[in-house]
Amino acid sequence: MPTDAPSLEARLAARGISRRQFLKFCGVLAATLALPEAYAPKIAHALETTPRLPVVWLEFQDCAGNTESFLRASTPTVAEIVLEQISLDYHETIMAPAGHAAEKSLEAVLAGSQPFLAIVEGSIPTKDGGIYCTIGGKTAQSIAETVCRKAAATIAVGACAWDGGWPGASPNPTGAVGVKSAVPGLKTLVNMPGCPMNVTNLTAVLAHFLAFKAMPALDQEGRPLFAYGQLIHNNCERRGHFDAGRFVETWGDDGHRLGYCLYKMGCKGPQTYSNCPAIGWNDGTSWPIGAGHGCVGCMSSHFWDNTIPVYERLPHIEGFGVEATADKVGLTALGVVAAGVTVHAVASAIRAKNSPEAPHDEREVAVQTPPKKK
Numbered sequence: 001m002p003t004d005a006p007s008l009e010a011r012l013a014a015r016g017i018s019r020r021q022f023l024k025f026c027g028v029l030a031a032t033l034a035l036p037e038a039y040a041p042k043i044a045h046a047l048e049t050t051p052r053l054p055v056v057w058l059e060f061q062d063c064a065g066n067t068e069s070f071l072r073a074s075t076p077t078v079a080e081i082v083l084e085q086i087s088l089d090y091h092e093t094i095m096a097p098a099g100h101a102a103e104k105s106l107e108a109v110l111a112g113s114q115p116f117l118a119i120v121e122g123s124i125p126t127k128d129g130g131i132y133c134t135i136g137g138k139t140a141q142s143i144a145e146t147v148c149r150k151a152a153a154t155i156a157v158g159a160c161a162w163d164g165g166w167p168g169a170s171p172n173p174t175g176a177v178g179v180k181s182a183v184p185g186l187k188t189l190v191n192m193p194g195c196p197m198n199v200t201n202l203t204a205v206l207a208h209f210l211a212f213k214a215m216p217a218l219d220q221e222g223r224p225l226f227a228y229g230q231l232i233h234n235n236c237e238r239r240g241h242f243d244a245g246r247f248v249e250t251w252g253d254d255g256h257r258l259g260y261c262l263y264k265m266g267c268k269g270p271q272t273y274s275n276c277p278a279i280g281w282n283d284g285t286s287w288p289i290g291a292g293h294g295c296v297g298c299m300s301s302h303f304w305d306n307t308i309p310v311y312e313r314l315p316h317i318e319g320f321g322v323e324a325t326a327d328k329v330g331l332t333a334l335g336v337v338a339a340g341v342t343v344h345a346v347a348s349a350i351r352a353k354n355s356p357e358a359p360h361d362e363r364e365v366a367v368q369t370p371p372k373k374k
Contacts, residue, residue: 008048011084032204032279033216034226046211047085053210054109054116056147057091060133060140061167061176062122065196066158067093073199074283085210089116092135103136110150117209118151120144123160123167124182127175144183153188153215154179157202159298162193169304180222190215191222195298200279201227221301223273232269232295235277238262256292266311267294274299 006014012022026047027040059067071094088094090106097105109116122140125132130139148154156179159165167176180189192201205224208216217225233239241247242261249255249264263270272295280287289295297307 008084026207028200029204029207032200032226032275033208034229043207043211047207050085050210052085052087054089054112054114055086055119056089056106056109056116056151057119057121058140058143058147059092060120060122060124060144060161061174062158062160063166064093064121066121066161067091069196069199070157070202073203086117086206100136106147110147115152116150117206118147118154120148120154120156120161120179121158123164123176123178125167125174125176126182127173132174132176141182144179148179148183148186148189153190153209154183154186155190155192155202155205156180157192157197159193159195159303162191163302165195166304168302188215189222190218190224192227193223193299193301194274195296195303198227198276198279198281200284201275219273227275228273228299230273230275232272232274232276232289235275236269236289237277238289262289262292262294264313265294266296266309266313268297268300268303268307268314269295270314271307272297272300 009019009022013019023040023044026044027037029043030037030039033039057067089109090102092102095102095105122133124130124140124144126141130141133140135143156162160167160176161179163178163181164172164176165178167174168178178191179186180191190205192205201224204226205216208214215224219225219228221228233242236242238259238261241259242263246255246258246260247264248260248262251265261267267289269289276287276295276299277289280290294311296310297303300307
């Protein structure tokens with residue numbers, strides 16, 4: 001950044017963003033990244049002093065849902081904060097140039113010496129030479145190979161860029177795959193699944209890279225641990241109803257109106273890793289389960305094939321043993337909560353009752369009505 005260029009604080013002030021708002025934004029990023037509050041000033045300092053980072057955003061077989069999510073960041077908006085710190089040099093949906101002029105923008109980034117980030121949205125078709133998605137006469141796969149191999153790091157946003165998503169669902173006529181399969185062996189690949197990914201998480205990843213010159217810690221699937229390290233079920237606002245055996249049985253019933261657990265209606269929260277309950281959607285105002293609809297598992301691998309039917313319950317519950325169903329865990333918990341027994345103890349008791357040594361009549365747990373109070 002030129003020495004005579006206005007500071008980030010001055011540029012934000014020109015946009016009506018106060019110092020207090022900027023620091024609050026940095027605090028939100030620190031919290032999202034699961035960093036101590038003391039990191040907020042460090043993030044602020046890094047954002048204020050780091051030169052703008054070039055970013056190339058590629059779109060392949062997609063619905064532009066992740067672009068829409070990105071553009072809908074607010075308080076402050078992406079333009080007010082992130083776009084002050086990154087230079088989005090190529091993005092087919094929102095860039096001003098078109099056609100050959102647009103491709104020249106991409107060529108300029110690739111020919112330059114400055115490190116850049118690649119963000120990939122959409123799946124990459126591999127069947128029949130990749131002819132099912134071409135841009136400027138080049139296949140998506142060849143473009144991804146060229147750009148992602150040269151990038152300092154690549155971020156695959158959305159289910160499609162992660163593992164093929166909707167285009168890659170059975171029978172997958174175009175041979176659609178995610179970035180990892182299309183461009184194997186990338187040095188730094190961050191996967192951010194979701195349909196779409198949450199822009200708060202993407203903003204946090206970008207800020208982490210700007211502040212610490214590295215991507216955040218990743219899990220074995222290449223997903224940021226801060227965003228995909230916890231089951232939705234663990235932090236769900238309806239978890240108490242699950243533990244107490246209170247479930248929605250039919251859409252619109254009394255339990256639905258009272259906010260009961262949606263597990264029996266097909267909610268995939270017990271098997272889906274995401275921080276949706278913590279950061280929410282639509283400016284943090286709500287999220288699918290909070291709005292009364294079960295999680296569809298869009299953060300899970302090949303969810304279009306593996307988490308359907310959407311409105312049928314999972315056969316087993318994460319963390320309770322394969323033999324523990326919602327009926328058994330929920331209603332047994334309801335009978336013992338008053339005695340101060342934890343849910344984990346309940347699960348252990350269920351496993352013991354279902355063991356081969358237990359008498360057959362002891363393996364059954366009432367599933368229709370809660371035990372009567374004595």
